[in-house]
């Protein structure tokens with residue numbers, strides 16, 4: 749068994765021991781909101797937003813981008829499970845700012861092994877062959893952090909399946925302080941009508 753697998757299963761056993769009454773939680777989130785945020789390991793939405801089990805939906809992907817699949821989850825979140833406020837939370841020092849579609853397509857094209865982040869950006873150090881399949885994916889990288897939040901808030905706001913009654917708030921989480929910083933214009937762009 750890998751060391752990580754062993755650690756995770758042991759941690760889970762401890763969690764089960766203290767699970768208490770959480771087995772009685774209802775399926776719909778009690779506090780009726782959803783968060784779309786980045787998968788970055790430094791972000792823990794339960795801690796930075798004060799969530800307990802059963803409170804809210806947290807949808808995570810690389811960058812916290814409003815991809816078609818993120819919007820699929822948000823629509824299910826409100827339509828079937830009753831959330832009525834959305835947060836889009838990106839963060840400082842996001843890895844999605846450090847490459848472009850061309851970069852990752854090129855890296856994948858030459859090797860499927862993990863690249864290295866150098867002072868000149870990501871470089872392949874592994875062996876080939878790679879795959880050109882990455883050329884068919886829009887990697888939704890980020891050029892301007894604040895604009896990306898506004899773009900994602902607007903993409904959700906303008907989606908035909910998202911009702912105008914749901915406010916969408918746009919924030920950047922500061923990885924140096926843990927603080928949520930409101931992005932000028934984002935929450936206005938996502939305001940409920």
Ligand SMILES: [Zn+2]
Pocket residue numbers: 786787788810811812839841842843844
């Ligand atoms: Zn990130």
